[in-house]
Amino acid sequence: MKELIFLHFGNCGCEIGIDLWNLFAKEHKLPSCSLDPGQQNNSINNLSCLYDESIRMENVYHARCLFFDTDSQIQRLTKASSRSQSQFKEENIVSPIDYADYDASSNFGKGYHIMSGEMWDYVKERVRKMVENCDSMGTVLVTHSLGGGTGSGSTSSLIYDLAHEFQLPMVSKYGHDIVDTMIKSCFSIFPTETYSTSILEPYNAVIALHYIHDNVQSIFSYDNYALSNACVESGIKNPNFKEMNHLISQNISTLTSQIRFGSLRDVCETLPISYNANIICNSFVNLQDTSMTELSIKDIFSRNTSMNMANNGVTIAMNIAMRGDFSKNHTSLLSEKLKTDWKFSNETEKAQYQISNKGPENVYPESFNFSNVMHIANNTTSITSYLENLLKQFDLMYSKRAFVHWIVGDGGFEEDGFYEAREQLATTIECYSSFHN
Structure with a gap:
């Protein structure tokens, strides 16, 4: 059984993490959360995939994860949930209250350069211990927001350092040899103007x-x-961030069910088929009835099921994970429909399917009623429209050098990094456009 490590950075990433681990605890029948002692078979419940058993206390398990935020309220949030009290290691919940008065202030530069000195050494040491305690480590997964200072800057610093400190053997990918990394995936919340909380979000996200x-x-x-x-x-009239975060948690849970009860590595390695085309769109479909004789492609890929503001495009690669009352007949039917009703970049279907008979858990039945769900991870050219708009916002600000001094002066970031980041995003857009054409 491969083991997963989760890193949750920034306020958004940490809140997603807390919700996600509450969901995991229920799915894996974590002993402290189980009502039926007969279900506490740790081998059957695959606890070792996500949890380390305590060496001090019997039948106590700790989530294999780390929380970091420059806002000290993360200490309170992780202790607020009854399920969280025993499953999170206190030493893996890191905030400035343990060190000094750090504050990323929604500033990439500040968030990036906070990750230095004693505190940063401590964070890396905690990650190193989790890696060393694994018998067969599968991958490291990250949740964060691209708009905030900690979510953008601190996460970037962490990922860069870990990728170079824990290098894996060279692999042949995208036509040339690259350094493999233990961090296979980031679950990233992209900024939108409707929910903007900082004028610096376009800079933070692009860099x-x-x-x-x-x-x-x-x-x-x-x-x-x-x-x-x-x-x-889903029937929620005025959704709040807690409910939005839970949708993301259900997405991650469905996707990772393949490694918790199968294999996630193939998913992460199959979707990005180009070095510059690795930003994956997501859709989440909840079906009350799977006995239908025909699955509607239009309904499955509608804007109402999409987790991204993206226009129509062509698919480069796709993974569809199903949980609940599904069978191979559903995948065969869906495959046939995709061949005739969907656009793929090379005119041939490039989709893979996974089925888990273990249905989704309902942590918040008063808000959601999940029964049979599908998570569609879609590497598609439709992301181009969003990226172009993000680049437009970046250029509009940077052409006037608006607020650059906040990131360069206050944050200590080199201004050359603005140009490099801008060119990288332009290259990504060009790459996706080539597939579309």
């Missing part, structure tokens, strides 16, 4: 993408505007 792009295989993208629409589609 962070530059650092992350080179050091992970897949960037699973989400945005709050699309998440809000998806919540409304």
Whole structure:
């Protein structure tokens, strides 16, 4: 059984992490959360995939994860949930209250350069211990927001350092040899104007993408505007961030069910088929009834199921993970429909399927009622429209050098990094456009 390590950075990443681990605890029948002692078979429940057993206390398990935020409220948030009290190691919850008065202030430069000195050494040591305690490590997964200072800057610094400190053997990928990395995927919340909390978000996102792009295989993208629409589609009239975060948690849970009860590595390595095309769009479909004789491609890929603000495009590669009352008949039917009703870049279907009979858990039945779900990870040219808009916002500000001094002066970031990040994003857009054409 491969073991997973999760890193949760920034306020958004940490809140997603808390929700996600509450979901994992219920799915894997974590002993402290199980009502039926007969279900506490640790081998059957695959606890070792996500949890380390305590060496001090019997039948106590600790989540294999780390939380970091420059806002000290993360200490309170992780202790607020009854499920969290026993499953999170206190030493793996890191915030400035343990050191000094750090504050990323929604500034990439500050978030990036906070990661130095004693505190940064401590964070890396905690990650190193988790890696060393694994018998067969599968991958490291990261949750964060690209718009915030910690989520963009601190995450970029961490990913860069870990990619170079824990190098794996060279692999042949995208036509040339590259250094493999243990961080296969980031689950990244992209900024949107509707939910903007900082004028620096375009800078933060573009610069962070530059650092992350080179050091992970897949960037699973989400945005709050699309998440809000998806919540409304689920019957929630006025969705809040907690409910949006839970949709992301269900996405991650469904995708990682393949390594918890199968294999995630193939998914991460198959979706990005080009070095510059590794930003994955996501859709999440909840079906009350799977006995239908025909699955509607239009319904499955509608805007109401999308986790991204993206226009129509062509698919480069796709992974469809199903949980619940599904069978191979569903994959065969869906495959046939995709061949005739969907656009692939090379005119041939490039989709893979996974089925888990273990259905989704309902942590918040008052808000959501998940029964049979599909997670579609879609590497598609439709992301181009969003990236072009992000680049337009970046150029509009940078052409006037607006607020550059906040990141360069206050944050200590070199201004050359703006140009490099901008060119990297332009190259990514050009790459996706070539597939579209």
